[in-house]
Structures are given as structure tokens and as C-alpha cells.
Amino acid sequence: MLSYWEKTHFLKYDLIVIGAGIVGMSTAIQYKLKFPQSSIAILERGVFPFGASTKNAGFACFGSLTEILDDLNMMPEEEVLALVEKRYQGLLAIRKVFGDETLSYQDKGGFELITSQEVSALDQMNRINKLLMPLFGKDVFSVEKNIHHYGFGKDVLHIVRNKFEGELDTGKYILALWDKCQQLGIRLHTGAEVIRIDGQQIHVKEPLTNDVIQFEALKIAICTNAFAKRFFPELDITPGRGLVMVSTPMQNKIPWEGAFHYDKGYVYFRNVVGDRLLIGGGRNLDFEGERTETFEVNSLLRTYLEKLTRTIVFPDQKVDFEMEWTGIMAFGESKKPIIQRVSENIGVGVRLGGMGVAIGWQAGTELVDLL
Template identity: 55%
Template sequence: MLSYWEKKHFFNYDLIVVGAGFVGLSTAIHFQQKHPKAKVVVLERGVLPTGASTKNAGFACFGSLTEILDDLKSMTQDEVLDLVRRRYKGLEAIRKEFGDKGIGYKHTYGFELLDRALISDLDQLEGVNSMLRVLFTQDVFSKVKKVAHFGFSPHIEAIVKNKFEGELDPGTYLDSLWKKAQKSGAKILTGITVEAIQDSQGLAIAKDGAGEKLEFSGQKIAVCTNAFSKKLLPELDLEPGRGLVLLSKPLEFEIPWKGTFHMDKGYVYFRQIDGRLLLGGARNLDFGGERTLDFAVNEQIRTHLQQLANEVVFPGKSLEWEMQWTGIMAFGSSKTPLIQPVGTKTAIAVRLGGMGVAVGYEVGRELSGILGKM
């Protein structure tokens, strides 16, 4: 039951942003900066962002060698270059905006492990470097000379280094976004589940944690809930992709490497965190099963990841696991983010293709520009 004061002050806005992840907060920040007198609210159903913003592995990456080669099989060279450009420029933008300390960034480089199944891709390393030189002016990828020093399984025949990648702390990054959004004047309301959008009336129909129905009125509405956006707009070209992340207990041995690592065309990834192994991905083992909005754990994938930890990452060692979690990403027929109006008062920014860390901030900036012209 709402009071007169609550109805008067908290339900009418110039812009309603649905989703308080990286994209939603960025959208609110950039719109508020361009329109300082506007009333902006961000609605989030969870206490923390529900999708993947704070559930990802913290990779500041834009694409491994084999991932880029795989993309070239279904995309033009210009399309692949545009993807890499968008991702890398996005990472550069958040480093510049918040500083490395503000996002917990460490420039520890990216690496990719190649086994016998993928070793032939190494023959195309120079060709990919040549293609990317228009963006980076120098070689991105290089072959690591002393593979044995990493201590991986002998089945790993080569390691490729990417000197432009690093790692960050998603929690630190989100905290910086919170502070910037609040400083700009935007409100953030959590525990609010938006169940429907009525574009013609500028209404976001929602309910709170107690189940009470709420109606937020806005001159404009931004939908930034990535895979969950299809619940509000079923016609969207996107589908969910669940990702599993495992975190070990503190390791009793010294880790002989640092950096961010990929395997299997980018589908598997790992890094060290506070003396622990963080390992995740492998949704390619069961694309159908992982095409879901359910945050459950796929036992087939968990078993596979644990096996990789014991046999490939730290061969001969048995790790104990302390935590596990899943995040929901969004994919579609194209790897390009979907940023566009979907009505007279509503616009969306979704389908980040598992690269929300890299592209989310700039996608929000782009969406705010579209909203400003509506």
C-alpha cells in the first residue's frame, strides 16, 4: 500500500532504465550527463545485477586467436574487425574513465592454450596479426617460447600470448558505476521486477518484493536486461547462454603463471584469484542445455571443468572447490550488440555476446544517444 508522498515523488520519470548491470548504469550515467535536469531511475529486480555483470570471470579481453579464426568462418573480415574494435575500444574507455584502480584492472596479458585439435590454427597467426594491424599498428598475438614453464599438461602443444589483454574485478567496476550513477543524480531502486512495458503510455509495470503491483511512468524507457529482455519483448533476436564459474579453495602450492587464459576457441577460461583457481565456461558441451534463464548448474559441464583443472591446468593435482555460480549471457544471429528503438518511447541495448565487460559501458553511451533523439 503506497502513501501519497510515495506516489507523488517516486513513480514519474523522464527516463526509466530497466536493469542495473553495466549497460543499464552506463545508460543512466550518460543520459543524466547530457540532460542534468532529467529525472532518471534504474530498476533492478535483484539486490545485485541479476544477469552476468557481477557473475562473469573478470576477463578484460576482446577475442583469442582461435575465436577470431572461428568468427571468420561465418563473418566477413570487416565484421570481425568491427567486433574487435568495439571490444578493445570499450576496454580502453572504462580504463580511461575510472582508472585502473577503479575497475581493479591488471595488465597481465591474455594467453590461449592450443592442443592437437587446434594446433593448426597457429599457422594463421601471422595472417590474423596482419588483419588486426589496422587497429593496433603492431602484432597482437605471439607464440610463447617456453611452454613447459607454465606447468600445463604435455597435451598442450603451444601457447599464444595476447599483449593487449588483462583482467579486472567486476565488483570493483560495478561499485565505481554505482558511485558515478548516484553522483550524476540517477536513482537506483532494487527489488523491483518489471513484468511488462506499455510503450504507448510510457509505463513499466512492475512488482516489489512483497508482490505489490507498481506502475512507473516515463517519457522514455531503456531496456537493458540482456537475455531477460525477451520476457518483456518476445520478438527480439536473442537467446540466453548460461555460463558456469568455479572457484577453488586456496591452493597449497605456488601457481607458476599469471594472466588470463583461454582454451577451446574461447569457450573455456581460467585465471588465478587470491591464490585460487577461477575456471569457467564450456557451455559448448551442451548448447541446448545452457540456452536457459535458469541459474542451476549443469553437472556435465562442472565435471568437465573439474577434470580440466586436474588434468590440464594443474596435472596430477587434486583441487578442492569452494564456490560455484552461473551467469546468464545473451546471444543471437549476429555477434553485434542490438541497440535500437523498439517503439516510440522504448529503446533496447542487449545481446552482448558474452563480452559485457568489454562493450557494456560504450553500449550504454550509444543507447543514451538514441534515447536523447527519441
């Protein structure tokens, strides 16, 4: 049951964005900047963005050495190069728009741990540096000369440094997007679960009464990543859950800085404020079990990350974890994001392949151009 005021002022917009994560807010902001007189609303079913936007690890990365080599086994060189460029340019864009201080961006580099399983990748490093040279103007990857001070386990034979990667505060990035939306007069409706889309009509379930509220928009942007398949089953989207854990403050100061990758990027860790270890990933141990839209913690992955912490990251040290959470990402047969029109007035910007921080803003740019 809606009031006269609600029906008159809150239901009709020029653009409605479904999903208030990185892509959704990026799309709304850039549409408003391009069309200042437009009315825009964002519909979000959660209290916070539902998915991975506030649940990621804060890595400002575009691909480790072994990740890029793995991509080259499945994709042509030009596609891999285009993907790296999109990710890197996306990171440069958000740093320019919001500023490093606002994002708490740290330019301390990315690092990959190399064990006997990956040591052959070092033979390909010069080839990859040459491939990436047109984008960066200098070598991206180099081998660290002295790795003993890192204190990693004996299985770590080498460390490859990526001088162009960094890390940021995920929460501050979302706050910056929220602030920009507010400054531009973009309305954000939380607790607004979209149950159906019919042309320009968007049907939303009211959480307290279960009544259906009907919104209307000239243009609609679907930015719900893995959950977009609920509206368009034909899209090549597979959900992928990611686990992240954060320790209590370490007794000894952590001897390294930067964003670290392990096992072709499936595991990642970093030092967060207060000498806490943040570690996550491991879904390659149970791809099938992690193809889910539920947010439970997979005990197999938790045990695996705890073991890696004891044997690789801080061998023989006691590390207690006090936080854990999961986020839902989206993957598919291709690593390219899906940014396309699905009807005359509806566009989608989804399937970011776990790289939402890097390509979320750029995905919004492309989606606005389509709309």
C-alpha cells in the same frame, strides 16, 4: 497501496532504465552526463544485478586467436574487425573513465592454450595480425617460446599470447558504477520486477504485497540482456548460461599470471587474489541444456571443468573448489549486440554475447545516442 509522498516523488522520471547491470548503469550515467537536468531511475528485480554482470569471470578480453578465426568462418572480415574494435575501445573507455586502480585492472596479457585440435590456427596467425594491425599498430598475437614453466598438461603444445588483453575485479567495476550513479543522483530501485510495459507506463510488482506499482517515463531503456525477450519476443536472443568455479587457496604458488583461454574461448581461467584458481565455461558441451534462464549448475559441466583442472591446468595436483555460480548471458545468430529503438520512446541495449565487460559501456553510449 502507495502513500502521497511515494506517488508525488518516486514514480515519474525523464528516463527509466530497466536492468542495473553494466549496460543499464552505463546507460543511466551517460544519459545524466549528457542531460544533467534529467531525472533518472534504474529498476532492478534482483538484490544484485540479475544476469551476468556480477557473475562473470572478470576477463578484459576481445577475442582469442581461434575465436577470431571462428568468427571469420561466419562473418565478413569488416564485421569481425568492427566487433574487435568495439570490444577493445570499450575496455579502453572504462579504464579511462574509472581508472585501472579503481577496477583493479591487471595488464598481464591474455593467453590461449593450443592443443592438436587447434594447432592449425598458428598457420593463420600472421594473417590475423595483419588484419588487426590498423586497430593496434603492432602484432597482437605471438607464440610463447618456452611453455614448460607454466606447468600445463602434456596436451598443451603451444601457448599464444595476446599482449592487449587483461583482467579486472568484476565486483569493483560494479561498485564504481554504483558510486557514479549515486554521485549523479540516479535512483536505484532493487526488488522491482517489471511485468509489463505499456507505452510510457512501466508496471512493477511489489515483492512484499504483490501489488502492481505503475512508473512513468518519457524515455525507457531496456538493458536486461537475455531477459529482454520477455518484453519483445521478436528479438533474436537466446540465453546462454555460464558456470564459474573458484578453488581454495593453492598449496603451491601458481606459476603463471594472466587471463587464459582454452577450446576456442569456451573455457577460461585465471589466478585470483590469494593464489586461487578461477575457471569457467564449457557450455559448448551442452548448448541445448545451457539455453536457459535458470541459475542451476549443470553437473556435466562441473565434472568437465574439474577434469580439465586435473589434466590441463594443474596436472596431477589436488585442487578443491569451494565456490561455484552461474550467470545468464545472451547470444543470437549474429555476434553484434542489439542496440536499437523498438518504439518512439523505448530503446534496447542487449545481446552482448558474453562480452559485457568489454562492450557494456560502449553499448550504453550508443543507446543514449539513440534515445
